[in-house]
Amino acid sequence: MSYVRDVGALARKDLLLELRARDTLPAMLLFVAAVFVIFHFALPGTPSRLETTGFLWVAILFTALLGLGRAFVPEREQRTFDGLVLAPCDRSAIWLAKSLATLTFLVAAEVVALPLYALFFHPIHGAMVAAVLLADVGICGVGTFLGAMAVVTRARDLLLPLLFLPLAMPIVVGAVGASVSASPGRYLGFLALYDLLFALVCWATFEYVVAE
Amino acid sequence: MRRIPLPALAVSSLVLVATALVFVFYVAPNDQTLGFSQRIFYFHVSLAFTAYACFIGGAWNAFRHLWKRDPRADLESYVCVHQGLIFGAMVLLTGSIWAKISWGRWWVWSEDELVLFLVLYLFYCAYFMLRFSVDPGPQRANLSAVYALFGVILIPVSFAAIRLAKEFLHPRVFTLHGPNFGGWILVTYCIAQAAMLVLAYTLYRLELGGKRLDARLRDLREALA
Amino acid sequence: MLSARRLGKRYGEKRVLRRIDLDLPRGGFLVVTGPNGAGKTTLLRICAGLAQPTEGTIERAATRAQVGYLGHEPLVYRELTALENLELYGRLYRIPERRERVGMLLERFGLWEARRERVGSYSRGMTQRLALCRVLLHEPELLVLDEPYSALDEAGAELLDAQLAELRGERTFLVSTHDPARVEPLASDRLALAT
Numbered sequence: 001m002s003y004v005r006d007v008g009a010l011a012r013k014d015l016l017l018e019l020r021a022r023d024t025l026p027a028m029l030l031f032v033a034a035v036f037v038i039f040h041f042a043l044p045g046t047p048s049r050l051e052t053t054g055f056l057w058v059a060i061l062f063t064a065l066l067g068l069g070r071a072f073v074p075e076r077e078q079r080t081f082d083g084l085v086l087a088p089c090d091r092s093a094i095w096l097a098k099s100l101a102t103l104t105f106l107v108a109a110e111v112v113a114l115p116l117y118a119l120f121f122h123p124i125h126g127a128m129v130a131a132v133l134l135a136d137v138g139i140c141g142v143g144t145f146l147g148a149m150a151v152v153t154r155a156r157d158l159l160l161p162l163l164f165l166p167l168a169m170p171i172v173v174g175a176v177g178a179s180v181s182a183s184p185g186r187y188l189g190f191l192a193l194y195d196l197l198f199a200l201v202c203w204a205t206f207e208y209v210v211a212e
Numbered sequence: 213m214r215r216i217p218l219p220a221l222a223v224s225s226l227v228l229v230a231t232a233l234v235f236v237f238y239v240a241p242n243d244q245t246l247g248f249s250q251r252i253f254y255f256h257v258s259l260a261f262t263a264y265a266c267f268i269g270g271a272w273n274a275f276r277h278l279w280k281r282d283p284r285a286d287l288e289s290y291v292c293v294h295q296g297l298i299f300g301a302m303v304l305l306t307g308s309i310w311a312k313i314s315w316g317r318w319w320v321w322s323e324d325e326l327v328l329f330l331v332l333y334l335f336y337c338a339y340f341m342l343r344f345s346v347d348p349g350p351q352r353a354n355l356s357a358v359y360a361l362f363g364v365i366l367i368p369v370s371f372a373a374i375r376l377a378k379e380f381l382h383p384r385v386f387t388l389h390g391p392n393f394g395g396w397i398l399v400t401y402c403i404a405q406a407a408m409l410v411l412a413y414t415l416y417r418l419e420l421g422g423k424r425l426d427a428r429l430r431d432l433r434e435a436l437a
Numbered sequence: 438m439l440s441a442r443r444l445g446k447r448y449g450e451k452r453v454l455r456r457i458d459l460d461l462p463r464g465g466f467l468v469v470t471g472p473n474g475a476g477k478t479t480l481l482r483i484c485a486g487l488a489q490p491t492e493g494t495i496e497r498a499a500t501r502a503q504v505g506y507l508g509h510e511p512l513v514y515r516e517l518t519a520l521e522n523l524e525l526y527g528r529l530y531r532i533p534e535r536r537e538r539v540g541m542l543l544e545r546f547g548l549w550e551a552r553r554e555r556v557g558s559y560s561r562g563m564t565q566r567l568a569l570c571r572v573l574l575h576e577p578e579l580l581v582l583d584e585p586y587s588a589l590d591e592a593g594a595e596l597l598d599a600q601l602a603e604l605r606g607e608r609t610f611l612v613s614t615h616d617p618a619r620v621e622p623l624a625s626d627r628l629a630l631a632t
Binding site (some may be wrong): 082 | 485486487488489500501502504506508510512513514515516517521525526528529530531555571
Binding site (some may be wrong): 149152153154155159162163165166167169170173174177186187190194197198201205208209211212 | 278331332334335337338341342345346349350351354355357358359361362365366369370372373374376377
């Protein structure tokens with residue numbers, strides 16, 4: 001299908017750009033490590049497993065925001081958004097490709113973050129990893145979409161966290177729930193539902209975000 | 213509904229709100245546990261539903277803007293959301309008062325509806341920041357409409373999330389709006405709800421009219437220039 | 438090919454275009470002139486489909502795949518090479534025999550030697566030539582060029598002259614320029630914008 005090929009071409013472009021620029025991924029890795037250290041000093045005493053799970057998810061959320069804020073920077077600074085919008089491909093392919101690329105970076109950052117978390121705080125388990133993956137999909141899908149919206153405004157980087165955090169609340173609930181609950185299935189199912197629902201809305205409405 | 217003249221609406225809101233006040237403070241019976249001060253609840257719940265209605269109205273107009281390209285829909289969507297925020301602020305205020313009455317604290321995380329409302333309130337505040345960060349034009353209208361749609365989807369999703377979160381965040385707290393909802397309590401609630409809805413619609417029409425006038429004035433100035 | 442009636446564009450309180458009427462038949466060559474701030478770029482963006490007018494109507498008998506747009510920005514990624522940039526656009530525009538076409542255009546505009554270097558290292562003239570490659574890549578029916586000569590050196594300008602002359606008559610052109618004398622021999626119609 002040509003749609004898949006468009007997404008592939010665009011995602012390849014995004015991955016290449018990051019590979020060449022080499023700024024977003026290292027920043028995310030450093031950020032997540034620094035945030036863990038700050039958490040250690042921020043909460044006096046020995047935090048319980050419940051509390052450190054909270055740390056992890058706050059860290060992941062804000063690291064993701066860091067990456068998402070950078071997602072459309074090449075398109076904005078070099079005005080290449082016009083080039084993509086002019087192309088005959090379906091506009092939602094731009095969103096999907098960018099989400100997939102951002103997802104790759106976020107997962108790459110977590111490959112370091114999760115073992116670091118296990119080292120600093122508490123061990124991780126299967127349901128947690130599943131929660132991380134499902135939550136990532138939601139974060140990147142919705143975050144990339146909102147990133148594209150924020151990029152055309154005057155406030156830009158200021159606006160993305162404001163737009164994103166209320167929408168991220170259900171992700172945090174699902175992710176933390178799956179990480180600490182005895183029966184994580186419900187929470188994982190909820191995360192999957194969130195991902196599906198919002199991916200659908202993003203896919204259907206991205207056209208309106210880029211059209212002037 | 214558009215045919216109803218504004219003065220008639222204004223008078224009806226006045227009458228209904230007055231009636232509601234009378235009923236809430238004089239006719240409705242005292243609550244067994246909390247007594248007189250529980251009456252704020254009538255306003256809190258009716259304001260909450262009104263605010264939800266405003267947000268849903270905003271999303272409906274947003275949909276009309278995007279799919280049917282109705283040129284009036286963008287302004288209508290914005291005014292709906294604006295009214296939703298105004299009434300929403302009242303919801304949070306009355307909710308806080310109710311929390312103080314019921315639990316002795318100005319905020320409680322154990323009440324689903326309050327927490328849900330807070331999340332939505334933050335969401336629609338962000339809507340405003342978005343709207344005022346873009347110059348007026350087709351792009352601003354599109355972005356606002358899409359975000360308003362996201363909001364209406366967030367309502368049930370957040371509600372489900374908050375329900376889910378109760379398992380590990382707080383033990384289930386026995387809430388006071390129990391099944392004993394018959395008789396005068398029901399009547400009073402219905403009057404209060406109707407009053408709030410009509411008031412919201414009146415303010416909506418008022419603001420919409422004012423903004424449309426502004427737009428026409430600007431167009432006329434343009435045409436003369 | 439292109440027809441506009443009482444076209445107007447307003448950004449907030451600022452009015453950029455006022456009641457523009459435009460008719461561009463197939464095969465025509467319309468030259469748009471005017472001082473800075475007259476709205477040339479906005480007009481061309483609307484004609485290319487990148488912006489929507491706030492008043493008036495515009496009809497365009499070309500699909501997105503048939504429009505080529507050259508703006509003030511070259512619309513190429515600086516961190517990618519010329520080859521990678523054109524490959525990307527080639528894929529998005531679904532060009533048959535992509536590799537051959539890319540190679541042919543890079544040669545024609547004198548960029549073949551530098552094809553594997555990042556665009557960020559190019560001179561301004563080279564970047565503009567790459568932008569021209571991008572515009573011509575998918576053989577568009579309607580070419581909307583916003584001050585195409587502005588960043589070109591003399592050699593590049595001559596290449597563009599040759600290209601325009603070659604395609605004149607086959608394709609439809611909408612060109613804005615500060616130097617109308619250069620495209621005057623090709624022009625079939627003129628539009629002058631005032632502030």
